[in-house]
Amino acid sequence: MPRTIxxxxxxxxxxxxxxxxxxxxLLYGDGVFEGLRSYSGRVFRLNDHLDRLWASARAICxxxxxxxxxxxxxxxxxxxxxxxxxxxxxxxxxxxxxxxxLDPNRCHDPQIIIIADTIxxxxxxxxxxxxxxxxxxxxxxxxAALSPRIKSLNYLxxxxxxxxxxxxxxxxxxxxxxxxxxxxxxxxxxxxVRGERMLTPPPDAGILEGITRSAVMELxxxxxxxxxxxxxxxxxxxxxxxxxLTGTAAEVIPVVEIDGRPIGEGIPGPxxxxxxxxxHSLVRQNS
Ligand code: PMP
Numbered sequence: 006m007p008r009t010i011x012x013x014x015x016x017x018x019x020x021x022x023x024x025x026x027x028x029x030x031l032l033y034g035d036g037v038f039e040g041l042r043s044y045s046g047r048v049f050r051l052n053d054h055l056d057r058l059w060a061s062a063r064a065i066c067x068x069x070x071x072x073x074x075x076x077x078x079x080x081x082x083x084x085x086x087x088x089x090x091x092x093x094x095x096x097x098x099x100x101x102x103x104x105x106x107l108d109p110n111r112c113h114d115p116q117i118i119i120i121a122d123t124i125x126x127x128x129x130x131x132x133x134x135x136x137x138x139x140x141x142x143x144x145x146x147x148x149a150a151l152s153p154r155i156k157s158l159n160y161l162x163x164x165x166x167x168x169x170x171x172x173x174x175x176x177x178x179x180x181x182x183x184x185x186x187x188x189x190x191x192x193x194x195x196x197x198v199r200g201e202r203m204l205t206p207p208p209d210a211g212i213l214e215g216i217t218r219s220a221v222m223e224l225x226x227x228x229x230x231x232x233x234x235x236x237x238x239x240x241x242x243x244x245x246x247x248x249x250l251t252g253t254a255a256e257v258i259p260v261v262e263i264d265g266r267p268i269g270e271g272i273p274g275p276x277x278x279x280x281x282x283x284x285h286s287l288v289r290q291n292s
Contacts (some may be wrong), residue, residue: 009086011079011119012237016086022118029112030099032059034159036115037061040253041094043084044288046096049253051077056153061155062098069098070115083119093124093254099158127255132281135261135273136250138190140239141166141178145188153188153211163191177250179242180264182211187237193255194218197237198247198276203265207234217251217284224283232275239264247274249281255287257281 010022030036039054055073062069069076076096084092092159096119103112127136143166145153162181170178170191179195181190187196187206194215196205202223208214225232235272242248246269248260257280 007084008120008122011083011086011117013117016082024099024116025102027104028099028116029101029107029109030116030158032095032105033100033107034161035065035109035112036097036099036158037065037156038098038158039094039096039156041080041096042084042253042288043089043092043094043121046084046090048080048084050081050220051218051286053219057156057216058096058098058212061157064152064155065157066109067098067100067115069117071106071117076117079117079119080128083121087121088122089123091124092121094155095120097158101232102172108147112243118212124254127258131176132258134272135259136175136177137262138175138177138179138260138264139170139173140158140264141169141180141191143169144179145180145182147183148209148211153213154208156213164242167191167281172237177260178254179239183237184208185238187239187242188212189215190250193250193252193258195242195260196221196232196251197242197245198274199241199245203230203232204237205232206228206237206243210236215251215253217253220287221251221257221280221284224280224287228279228283245269245278249273251279257284 009016012022019277039058041054082140099116101112101114146162166178166180177190180188188210189212222232249267250258259277261271
C-alpha cells in the first residue's frame with residue numbers, strides 16, 4: 006500500500022515525497038534521525054526520542070526548524086494517516102540542500118521527513134531460541150572521531166560491522182571500541198547477566214544510549230535486579246550466564262552464542278525472559 010509521508014510541513018503521498026540530490030543528508034550523511042515504535046497507536050517514549058533527536062542535532066549544529074510540540078504532533082499524524090496502530094516510525098532531519106562542498110553553513114533548508122511503516126520483526130524463533138552473534142573486526146568509531154551518542158545519518162561504521170555479521174550467517178554483530186572493550190551491537194545495545202547482577206557498557210564505551218536500554222535498566226531496578234554500567238571485555242561475555250540485546254526494533258532479544266561459545270547453558274536465561282516479559286507489558290501500558 007502506498008504510504009503517506011510527512012515532509013516539512015505536510016503529509017504527502019509517497020511518490021511526492023522527494024528531496025534534492027544536493028541535500029547534504031544524501032551527499033555526506035549530514036543529518037540526524039530517530040527510529041521509534043508505536044504500540045496500539047501510542048508511541049513508546051516519544052519524549053525521550055525527541056530529547057535524543059534534539060541532542061544529536063545540537064551536537065552537529067543543526068537547528069531543527071520546528072517546535073517539539075509540532076514535531077510530536079506530526080509523528081502522531083503520520084501514524085494516523087497510514088492507519089498504523091503497531092508501527093515503526095523513522096524521523097529524519099537532514100542538513101538540507103547546499104553546494105557540493107562540505108560547508109553546512111551553505112545549506113539553508115533542513116528537511117524534516119517522517120515515515121511510518123509496519124515493523125519487520127525478527128522471526129519468532131530468534132526470541133524463543135536466542136541469537137548467535139559474532140564479533141566484528143570493524144571497531145566502533147572512537148568518541149573523539151565521531152561520538153556514537155549522535156544518532157546521525159552516517160551509519161557506515163555499523164553497516165561495515167553488520168556486513169561482517171551477515172557474512173558469518175548472523176543477523177547482529179558485536180562491536181568493540183578502540184580499546185578492545187565491548188561497546189554495542191550494530192543496531193542494539195548489549196547486556197550480560199552474571200550471577201544476580203546485570204551489566205551493560207557505559208556511554209563512554211562508545212555506544213548510542215538506547216531508549217530501550219534505559220527502559221530495561223528501569224525495569225531491572227523495579228524487579229530488584231542489580232543492574233550496573235561496567236566496562237566489559239569479550240571474556241566477560243564468553244563467561245556470562247546470560248546475554249541479551251535491546252533496541253527499538255528488536256525489543257529484548259536473547260543471545261545464546263558469541264563467537265562460537267555458548268553463553269551459559271546456550272539457551273535464553275531466566276532474567277532475560279523476565280525482562281522480555283516486563284518489557285512487553287511496559288510497552289502496552291506505555292509508561
Ligand atoms: N545502538 C545503535 C547503534 C542503534 O542504532 C540503536 C537503534 N537506535 C540502538 C543501539 C538501540 O537504541 P534504541 O533502544 O533507542 O532503539
